Amino acid sequence: MPQWVLAPEGARRVDARLERAGLLDLAMEEAGRAVADHLLAARPDGPVLLLAGSGANGGDAFVAARHLRVRGVDAAVLALPSRHPLTRANRQRWRAVGGTVTALGAASLARGLRTATMVVDGLLGTGFTPPLRPATAELIATVNAWRGPGRRVLAIDVPSGLDAASALVPEGALRADDTVTLMGYKAALLFGAAAVHAGRVTLAPLSAPPEWVQEDALAARPTDAEVGALLPVRHADAHKGTAGRVWIVGGHPGTTGAPALAGVGALRAGAGLVTVHSTADVPLVTAELMVRRATSWDAWRVETEGASRPDAVALGMGLGPDAAALARTVLAWNIPTVVDADALQPELAGHGHARVIWTPHPGEAARLLGTDTAGIVRDPLGAAHTLQQRFGGVVVLKGGPSVVAHAGGLSVARGGHPGMATAGMGDTLSGILAALLGQGLSAPDAAVAGVRLHARAGERAGARHGYGLIASDVALELGGAWQDVSGGAAGEAW
């Protein structure tokens, strides 16, 4: 089933449709039940304290409390007064099964926390607008101070005090160990410091018609089954000429490893023939890589003028000062092209044709947009969208997680490993993307599949090497990552 990222306004629009259809009560029931199921799966070993705010997030908490109680869990609710009809209805249903409600305040919270081993946060969800009011901020500060070993916090939809749309953490926000988010992911749960505040995130999709959610979604979050379906399947008569001829164009004295890593990435992502073109001495890191040295980029232009074009090019890795001019030359060939690193220059705005993938990290994205890196990190979805509009083609805004922007919308990658924060990781990705373009994928499909293969390979390398992983380890795991994502379908095209 497709999964989506929703902005708070999008979630509200879906809520409004559910309400018009008379389905909102059922959605809240499902939401609270999903929270209770999640909590029960973690086998709570003591009393659970649920905090219910005045909005629908509080209603979800009442539903969760009821499901916990009827399944034998010691659950108590502290609640703020509410005028929300569904929250009030679920407060009554909680009472109907024998639950009691205590008014939520500093004293009752302190009492409840003395014996609790788990807090369920239903104070504020997508209806919150920063900054926190002082009384709520005080309650959240108490829970944050309580949290620790054996004292866990599970947030409903969004940890209270996080702005669901932003990667930044507003002052005083709740820190959760787990978040069960509803209907769709929220940007805050995926990016930056806000994602760290949310802990482990689980999606409870709820049974709204998928097209309602899709229509209001900011971005897709493809599953491995969806990504696997994009990957090329090779036929038995495949040979190196049909598996994609890829050129890697880059390298400069002092940065010759970058194109070499891209070359290995391309080979390990299935390219049939990979040639590194450079004006510097690129190390032959593996015998399968071909390396051609030109005396200058002008000479290279003349040499390649009449030559048959490759199926895909990746350029810019370690390329140095000539990169923008060279990018213009290659973009004019109008063939599948990955533009990376030094070639990511603002003057190329508008030069992206349909088969171009631009791959900036946040610093390069800031350079391209003439803004600061903090702005990119705060709103990666917005930044990727703006980059795509200005530069054309497809944009991969690299990060944990990477965002793909194309004319049809946005997509957020899954997975990865913190150990991937190391030199050469982006070069490897460029090689992967070029390999997929060379095997015939469209630029949007190559970008979506490439970032997931890269992230999955990083997870595998991370499991082996932890923070000591290097880019070459990730390249070595690409074959396994491909098998994982495709469900082992590679080579089964008989």
Ligand SMILES: NC(=O)C1=CN([C@@H]2O[C@H](COP(=O)(O)OP(=O)(O)OC[C@H]3O[C@@H](n4cnc5c(N)ncnc54)[C@H](O)[C@@H]3O)[C@@H](O)[C@H]2O)[C@H](O)CC1
């Ligand atoms: N479609 C779905 O995904 C469903 C989601 N559900 C839940 O509904 C909430 C959103 O509910 P809403 O009533 O709109 O808002 P909240 O409960 O998040 O909060 C409203 C509450 O918060 C107070 N408030 C606002 N700003 C502040 C502030 N700065 N400081 C303190 N308090 C503030 C405001 O006064 C309101 O009283 C969503 O997150 C899900 O949990 C549905 O249950 C099912 C469908």
